Amino acid sequence: MDFEQPISQDFDADDVDIFAELGTPSAQQPLTSDPLQSILNGDEEVSTPVDPLLVAELLQVLAQHTIRQQSNDGVEILPESAHNIDLNSARVTLSDDEYRLSLLVELQGHQQIRPCVRVQHNSGEFDFVEEQDIPSGWKPLYDLLENAFKQAIQSLKSSSYF
Secondary structure (H helix, E strand, O other), X not given: OOOOOOOOOOOOHXXXXXXXXXXXXXXXXXXXXXXXXXXXXXXXXXXXXXXXXHHHHHHHHHHHHHHHHHHHOOOOOOOOOEEEEEEEEEEEEEEOOEEEEEEEEEXXXXXXXXXXXXXXXXXXXXXXXXXXXXXXXXXXXXXXXXXXXXXXXXXHHHOOOO
């Protein structure tokens, strides 16, 4: 390429091999070691074990989608003592071998809590932890969280990458 020559209107940057211009061999497409990138690229096989934090991130995205979908369906989940529920605040966190899906709930008096449903992850299986003594007014919220988590887990399991 002649750098002294002005760029014309029919110039296409995609036609220029920058490595050839620099006098170096073309770079090979790097192999990706990120399992999420492999999934997004549509690679058939993920050769590295899946990182539990990546699983938490994927579960979070899937659960958020389900929560938004169910809230659009008109599901009433607001307990009497709650002032507001931020449906966009759904988070999946990991503590040891336990995943937790929670939502931010603002109570009257501007207090905030994060009710959650928990799942133990053992040997590739997800087992829900039974919550005890949930007040009846909070039951619809817990049912929403549990249902969203179940659907997220099922979606993740049905993929060939998990």
